[in-house]
């Protein structure tokens with residue numbers, strides 16, 4: 253199967269990044285969000301990212317314009333009907349994704365592949381919400397999408413080998429390196445990463461050290477390019493909490509208990525960079 257047109261559902265952090273890399277690789281893209289301001293914000297982010305590439309001499313002005321003309325924004329599902337592949341990057345919530353995949357299944361043409369960028373939700377359950385479970389797969393991109401090389405391809409119990417092969421090939425065309433893993437809570441990347449972030453938050457909760465010191469330990473001692481608390485701020489504390497809850501409830505193992513401090517900060521609305529405040533303060537006065 254040849255992919256020509258890609259639908260992206262969700263124009264947020266991940267959705268606009270996915271739309272950008274697909275358009276940059278020459279695919280026609282339709283990016284859908286639920287309201288116009290979200291779509292506009294997504295298009296603005298893509299424009300800003302491309303302008304930065306032009307300023308650094310990594311892209312010509314003409315190429316930037318060509319990429320932008322390949323991205324169509326929308327608030328409705330109909331323009332996704334002729335997409336060969338739809339990649340969902342909406343909220344990390346099982347009920348939302350199950351409902352959405354039911355709708356996408358109705359709208360998408362026969363044979364189209366439905367992919368989810370979920371960080372941790374069972375692809376097997378998402379696939380079961382459709383009448384084309386063999387055509388449902390996980391395409392787990394990493395943040396920031398235009399920069400990060402990994403594409404974790406998630407094979408649900410129902411996913412066909414051909415479906416995996418098509419998205420692996422697409423991933424390579426986007427300049428990513430696809431690694432295919434079986435469906436399980438958190439897959440491989442977040443199963444290892446997110447409990448480590450949670451443990452760093454517990455170190456802060458127990459008052460072992462200040463945020464910058466905890467981050468320095470992991471940067472200097474483990475050669476991590478970014479400390480775990482700064483990384484949590486970048487990912488979003490709500491997303492990290494969601495993944496911990498998915499691991500905790502999925503495996504029913506207390507070792508995945510979310511840190512009380514993480515829960516409290518999410519309750520306070522301190523979600524990291526996107527709200528201007530997380531473990532660090534990003535507000536500009």
Ligand code: NAD
Pocket residue numbers: 261262263264265266267284285286287290340341342343344345348352369370371372392393394395486487488491
């Ligand atoms: P985000 O909050 O930045 O963006 C989500 C967008 O989806 C919002 O603009 C929202 O309006 C929109 N949306 C909600 N319901 C929708 C619907 N029914 N149809 C269309 N759009 C809808 O979130 P994000 O960080 O981009 O995360 C999106 C997904 O990607 C989540 O499943 C998340 O777990 C996953 N993910 C996130 C990261 C990360 O680092 N942020 C990394 C990998 C995967």
